[in-house]
């Protein structure tokens with residue numbers, strides 16, 4: 036009998052695909068084998084007391100169950116070569132930026148303890164579950180760009196997340212070199228600046244391409260542990276590369292038609308910042324759902340709106356058309372942006388029922 040595929044795909048192609056599938060599976064099994072051999076060996080060395088002295092370290096990247104750890108000095112700054120480590124069985128959910136105690140022998144290592152976290156930034160995974168993505172950060176650098184076009188509502192979602200996590204944000208508008216080719220670009224930049232600077236957020240304009248604005252950005256990073264977040268393709272990795280010329284960091288082209296990013300960075304990675312401090316480059320996010328947070332948290336996360344909320348006539352005011360609504364009054368008087376209020380309502384409408 037003829038294969039069902041014979042008309043659509045030549046035999047050789049099918050064979051190749053099978054071979055490829057087999058090869059991919061083999062690579063994965065080999066990798067798992069190596070990882071479990073690594074785990075067994077290092078567990079044995081640990082049990083025999085054959086590993087070096089406990090060291091303080093910081094996780095620079097995570098790959099499945101393994102993490103890459105670098106030694107760090109007393110202020111948590113990375114300071115030495117990285118070692119791939121396996122974690123003790125009781126240590127799960129470690130993330131980039133975590134400070135840990137680890138022991139090594141040559142290039143084998145094991146993480147034995149997690150130091151208390153100062154804070155943790157979580158993001159929703161594909162199924163909407165919040166997952167920690169970075170720990171011990173002093174500043175969240177939200178990167179937007181002229182291309183892909185800025186999405187203020189997405190920016191508002193990030194801002195809510197940073198306010199809820201209690202970590203100060205810095206907004207970067209990247210790719211300002213494109214302003215000369217784009218007549219609408221200046222309007223977009225001005226709009227972001229007026230809306231967010233008036234709330235009190237700091238904004239830096241930059242270009243990873245021609246190094247414009249990098250000095251101002253660099254000055255904001257000194258002695259801090261920062262994490263770069265933002266949509267795929269806005270140039271997070273390009274900025275980190277421009278700031279750290281000695282590193283080799285992968286950047287990806289935008290999709291030719293959609294002009295969206297291609298999710299080039301796949302895992303959050305921490306780099307030592309020569310000026311003092313550290314930078315985490317993270318994978319891009321297309322959407323940033325906030326469905327697991329409460330209405331009160333969203334209210335707190337809109338800092339410009341929060342100051343009016345207790346002033347409404349009705350305690351359960353929803354800030355739509357209710358009489359005596361201080362939030363609507365603020366919009367009418369021009370002390371609150373109507374776009375931010377609209378964005379607030381849209382975010383609330385996406386909360387899961389129990390939270391809204």
Ligand SMILES: Nc1nc2c(ncn2[C@@H]2O[C@H](COP(=O)(O)OP(=O)(O)OP(=O)(O)O)[C@@H](O)[C@H]2O)c(=O)[nH]1
Nearest residue numbers: 210243244268270271272273286287298299300319
């Ligand atoms: N014109 C211009 N292009 C830039 C600039 N910065 C980055 N790009 C380009 O934007 C594209 C995406 O850059 P990346 O650095 O990979 O973006 P990313 O935010 O790290 O993307 P993900 O890793 O997918 O989240 C690349 O083609 C870069 O060359 C800039 O300042 N100006």
Ligand SMILES: [Mg+2]
Nearest residue numbers: 271272299300
């Ligand atoms: Mg990247």
Ligand SMILES: [Zn+2]
Nearest residue numbers: 347352354360
């Ligand atoms: Zn109200």
